Amino acid sequence: MTDILVVDDEIEICRALEKFLEKEGHTVRTATNGDDAVMEVKKSAPDVVLLDIKMPGKNGDETLTEIVEIDKNIVVIMLTAIDDIDTVLSVMKKGASDFMSKPVILAEVRRSIHSALEKKRLILENQQYQDKLEEMVAQKTIQLRDAEERLRGITESANDAIIMLNSNGTVTFWNPAAELMYGYCAEEIIGEKLTEYIVPATYRERHDNGLANFKIDGQGSVIGKTVELSAVRKNGQEFPIELSLAAVKIQREWHAVGVTRDITTRKKAEEKLRLNQDRLSRIVETIAEGLYIVDAKGRIVFANKASLKLFGLEKEELYKRTYNDSRWNIRNSRGEPINEEDYPFVKVKNTGKPVYGIELIAPQKDDKELIISINAAPMYGPDGAFQGMVATQDDITENKLAERALIKANRENEQLLTALPSIMISLNRDRCILKWNSMAEKAFGLKCGKVVNTLFYDHNIKWEWDKIKSAMDKCEGKSKAVELDNIRYTRADGKEGFIDLTINPVRNESNKVEGFLLLGVDITEKRILESHLTQAQKLESIGSLAAGIAHEINTPTQFVGDNIHFLEEAFRDIQSVMEKYSGLVEECESQGEKSKLLGEIREINERIDIEFLTEEIPKAIESSLKGVERVTTIVRAMKDFSHPGSKERVLVDINNSIQSTITVARNEWKYVANMETQFDPSLKMVPCYPDAFNQVILNLITNAAHAIGDVIRGESGKKGEIGVITKKENDWAVITITDNGGGVPNSIKDKLFDHFFTTKEVGKGTGQGLAISRAIIVEKHGGAISFDSKEGEGTTFTVKIPLVVKG
Template identity: 20%
Template sequence: MLDVLRTGVPAHNVEVFIERPDGSRLPVLVNFAALKNAQGEVTGAITSFIDITERKRVEEKLRESDARKTAMFETTLDSIISIDHEGTIIEFNAAAERTFGHRREDVLGRELAEVIIPPAYRERHWQGMAHYLATGEGPILNKRLELSALRADGTEFPVEFAVTSIPTDGQPQFTAYLRDITERRQMEEKVRESEERFRTLANSISQLAWTADEKGYIYWYNQRWYDYTGTTLEEMQGWGWKKVYHPDHIDRVVNRLQHSWDSGEVWEDTFPLRGRDGKYRWFLSRALPIRNADGKVVQWFGTNTDVTAERQMADELGQLAADLSETDRRKTEFLAMLAHELRNPLAPIRNALEIMRLTEGNASTSAAAAMMERQVGQLVRLVDDLLDVSRISRGKIELRTGRIELASSVNHAVEAARPSCESGGVELKATLPKPPIYLNGDPARLSQIIGNLLNNACKFTDRGGRIDLDVERTNGHAVIRVRDTGIGIAESQIPYVFDMFVQADTSLERTSGGLGIGLTLVRNLVELHRGTVEVSSEGLGRGSEFIVRLPILDESYAAETSQEPANDNATAVLKRRVLVVDDNVDSAESLAMLMKLAGNEVEMAHDGLEAVRLALEFRPDVVLLDIGLPKLNGYEAGRKIREQPSGSEIILIALTGWGQEEDRRKSKEAGFNAHIVKPVDHPELNKLLESLLPSA
C-alpha cells in the first residue's frame, strides 16, 4: 500500500494472509488503487479483499492428486507410455523401462513406432493415427488387445495393451497401458497341449466320458458318448444330459449330483442311459473333482461304464442266493444274538445256585437269591416280548381295556425297573401330576409300555447317569416323557429305532443286552391304545427322549408316587489272585463270590480299560475275561494285558456268551489260554484252572 501511496500505481491480486482474532489465518487477494485530487496528487488509497480459502483448498487437492498420480505412474507393474498427436513419446514410466529395456531419457522425444512396435505393424500404427486425427475415430481406443511388441535387443514378445485418448486444449495425446504376457502365453500353450493329450486319451477309452465346470455345467463329451446316445453337444451341454437318463432315476441322480457339485465330494451312482436305438443299458457313473493349488474345485471329470452284463449276472446270482435275503440275514443275526443274550443271564443264575449249594444258608445266599430273581425276571421279559411280538404280528393280541388311573401303571413300571437301575448305578426319578389322569386302557400293557422304555433307557445309560420320567396332561392327551443321559442315538438310526431286531449298538463294546424288540412292542401297544410314540436325540453321547401321547378319558385328580432305594453288596478277600471282568454286575459278583468261596483273592472290573489297569496293579494269576465289554472289548483288553511286564505269566480265560468258531479263533489270536461259553460249568472251570495252574 505504501508503494501505491508513493507512486500512485495500483496493485492487483496480491496474496496475503489476514490473522483473525481467534489466531487463525485467512488467505485473501488484495487490490490497491490510489485516490488523487484535481491536481493529480495522491491523497489516499482504496483497498479491496477477496477470500480465497476455497481456491487454496482446491489447489492443495490438485497438488495431492498430482502426487498420487506420479506415484502410481512410477510404481505400477504395468508399462505406461504416453505420446502426442505426432506419435512422439512424452512419458515412459519405470515399468516400461524394465519391460522394453530402454532408459526413459533415451526414448523421450522419439517416435513410438521405431521404439516398441515391430516393423510388421508400424504401417498399421501410422494409418491408425492418421485416421484418428482426420476423423476423431479410433477403432482400438479403450479396448483390451493382444499383439507383439519390440524390446531394445530386437526380440519380439506378446503384450496385452489398451490405449486411451487424453483430451487437451490443443492436439490430442494418447496413453497406452501394456503388460508382458509371455508367461501367460507359455502357460496357455501348455494347457492347450495338455487338453489335446487329455481329449485324445478320453476318446480312446471304452467308457463314456465328460467334463464340467466347478458348478456342474457339462461342456465336453468324448466321441463314445455321442456314438452311444446319438446326440450332439448342443443338445447335451449344461444339463441337457437329463434327456437320455431313465425317468425313474433322474430325480435321485440330479439330487446326488447336485450334492457333489455343492460339497466337492466324489460322485458315484448306477442308473440306465438311453442309447441311440431307444433301449436302456445300465452304467456305473463316477465324477471326480479337479482342484487347483488352493484346493478349490475348478473342474469335474466323469465317466459312465456299461455294467449291464455285470448286473444281469448279479441278478441271476441273487436269484440263486435268495435264501441270503435281508430277512434271512436278520433272522441269523437274531438267533446269534438270542443265544448270547440267554447265556448272559443264565451265567449269574448258575453261579448263584453254586453259591447257595456251597454256603447252605449264610449271608451270601440271600445276595445270590436276589441276583437270581433279577436275572430270572430278565429271562421272563425276553420270553414275554418274543411272544407278544409274535401275537402282534399275527393280529392275535387283545387289550383288556377299562377306565384306569395312569399313575398306577406308571408306579408299577417304575418299581419294576428300579432294581435294574440301582444295580447299574443309574438314578431314576419319576414325576406325576397331582390331579390324577384317567385313560381307557389296559393297565398291564400300559405298564409294559412304560417299563420297556425305562428298561431301554437303563440299558443305554452308564453308571452315574440319570433317567427322568415325567407325566403331564396337554391338549386332551397324557404325555409320558422318558429322558436319559445315556449314549444317545445317531441321526441316521432314529428312523429305525422302532423296527424289529434293530439294535442301537451291535459292537463288542456294547454294555447292554436285549433282542431289539422292546421298542417295537412299545410302538405297537401305544398304537393299539390310539396313541403315538416318538423319539429324539441330539446325537451320540447326548442322551435320548421318548415321548408317548395317549388320549385322556376324563378330568384328572391328585395323585402322588413314592420311590424307595435298595442296595446290596458283598465283599471278601481270600488267597488266590483272580481278576473277574464282566460288565454284567450280577455275573461278575456271583462269579467273584464263587472264586472267594474256593479260597481265592478276587478283584472285579466292569469294562476293558478297568481290567487292564487292575491287571497291572493287582497282578492276578488268572483273569476271567468277558469279551463284550464297554470302553475296550475283551480281545483288545487281553492283548494289552499280555503286553504288560508280567502279562505273559497270567492265565487268560475268555468267559463269554459268544461261542461261535470265529469267536474262539479271535480269542486265541488275542492271547487267551482258553475260551469258555456262559453259563460256566464250575467243575469244568476248576478242572481247567488246575490244569493251567498245577501249583495253585
C-alpha cells in the first residue's frame, strides 16, 4: 500500500484526488499549503507527493526543495496550470520525478504515479548494485593487497630458498633465504642463468634438457615432486638440498618456482639415526626380554630372538599370525580362556594407555606351559592415528611358582598368627607396626588395616607405656627378650585387664636388632579365677580358723561363765554372812566388849574398805557376766559366719545370717557409723549358699563403712549411718544396704562391678569385692545385684535372692 501526500491550495482538487487514490488502494494525506506539506513529510515520509506549483505563501518550487532536502528518495509529481517549459525544467532539475498539467486526468494520475514508483524502484536497485559492486571491488583490492603482503612476508621470512626461473632458465626471483643459502645476493643472480651458478656440473646437462621440454608445456620429470639433489654455494662447496618444483604460467610464458632446503643437518641426523637404529636393533636382538610389535590390524610384524623363543615359532610363521590367533590357545592367569577385551592389544587400543604386568598362560609344543608377563604401549603416527602396539614379554614361570609357594607360606603363617591365642605385634626398629594379629585387634579394639605402617607409640592404647617403652629399649640394648608380668591395661570393652608380655628382639643377618616381636597373653580371666580361688581359700581358711577359735574359746568361756555365776551366788552367801558378822561386831562393841579380836576385825574392815567391796564386787560380777555373754555372742556369730561351704543350696535364716555378719564385721563399722537393721520377720528360711552369701553381705557392709570413713575422716566423734533392711517381694528375698557416704561418681558407675577396678588407695582394695559379689549373686544364686547412688549423698545396694529355685 502506497502512502501519498496531495498538496494543493484548492480543496476541491485535494478531495477529488484523495477519493480517487483511496479507491485505487492507496493511503492518502492532504495539505493545502507548502508549510503543512513540509510538516507532514517531517512527521512521516510519504512514498509519493502530488505537489501544485502555484500556491499562495510557500510555492511548489520552494516546497519541493525542502522535501528533497528531507528525503531525496520521495517521488514528487508536480501539478501545474502554467504552460512554461522553463518552470517545468527547473522543478525537474530540483528533483521532481514527473509533472502533469491541470486540469489533471485521473487515468493520467494513475499512470504517472505507477511510472514514477517504478522509476524510483529501478533507481534504488541500481544504486544498491552500484554500492555492492564498489564494496566488492574494495574488498578484492584489500584482499589482493593482503595477499601481496603475505606473499612478500612469506618469501622474505621463509627459511627455505625460493627461486623463480623463466622458460629460458633465467632467474627472475631470489628471496633472502636463497641469498643466505647460496651466498649470492639478488642483484648478482637475477637475470642470470641458474645453471652457471648453483647447479653442479654433473647435473647441468640434465637441467638444460629438462628446461627445453618445460618451455613447451610446463611439464617435467620433477615438476610437482620433491627430490633430493646437490647444489653448489658461491664458495664452491657442494651440499645436499631438497627441491620442490612447481610450474606457473605468467603472461603466456611458463615459469618454474623452486623451493630448496639445505638438508645437510638432516642428512647428518639421518646417518646418526641409522647408526642408532642399527645399535638399537643389536640391543633388541640381544636382550633377554622378549619384544614384539603388532600393527594397527593386530598382525605381528616384528619379534626379537627372545620373543621368537617364547612364541616357539620361526619369523615366517609368526608374522602370519594375529594377536588373537586361535592357535595360541592363551589363557588368563586364572587358567580361563581369555576374553577378547582382555588381550593387551585390545586394552591398549581401546584406552590409548600403556598396560603393565598382564599375566597370561601360554602352552608350548612340549606340552609345558609358560606364565608370561606382558607390558604394552600404543604407537601413534604423526597424525595421531593408532598404528599398533609395542610390547615386552618375560617368562615369569619360575618366579610365579616361587611366588605362589611364598603366598602359600605367608597364608599359612597368617592363619597360624590368626589362630594364635596370644597377642602378636611385630614392629620395625623405628617402632612402626608391621603385623597386628586378630588377638591384638580383639584386645585393643584397633583393626589391623588402621594400624599397620603407623607408629606404635601414636596409638592411644591404655596400658603401662613407661614399662613397655623401657622394656623395648632394654631389649634393643641387650638384644635379649624381656618379660613383663601383670601389665595392667584397658580392654576393648573398656574394662580393666592384665597382660603377660614378652618383648623379643628380631635380628638381621648381621645379628643386629632390626625390630621387635611382642607376644602377649591376656591373663585377666586367669587373674579373676585365681582371685576367686584365693578369696574362697581365704574364706575357707578364715572359716576353719573361726570355727576352731570359736570352739577353743567356747569351752573356757563356758568355764569362766560358770565360775562367775558360782562366784556371784557364793558372794551373795558370803555377803549375807558378812552382814551377820558386822552386826555381831557392832553388837559386841555396843555392849562394851573390847577384845583384841574385835579390834583386829575393825582394823581389817577399814583397811579393805569392806563397804566398797560389798558394793562393787556384785557390779564387777555383773559386768563380767555381760562380757562373757558378749564373747558368747561373737563366738556364736563366728560359728554362723564360718558355716562350712556347701555344693548345694541350703535353707538359711537369712536375717540371722546377716546379723551374724554384722557382728563379725563390727570392728569395720563401729568407729565410723551407727548400724540400724530392719529385718522382715516373714522372711524365714531362704535357699542359698550361706558362706558365699555371707561374703557378699560382708563386702557390702565393709564398702559402706569405708565410704563413710572417707567422708568423715578428720572429723572427731562424727559418725555416719548404715542401714540394713530385709523384706519379701513376691518370690524374692530383697536385702538393701544403705550408707550416707560420698556416693559413686557418675564417671565410674559403669565400671563398679568390673574386675580389678577400685577407687581405694593402694593396699586397701583389690578391685575384686564387688566383681566377686556380682558373680555370687547373679551367676551362683540366679539373683540380681544393683545400686543407686547420688554423688555426695550416699549409696544403696540392692541384692535379690530367688525364694523359689527353678530346675
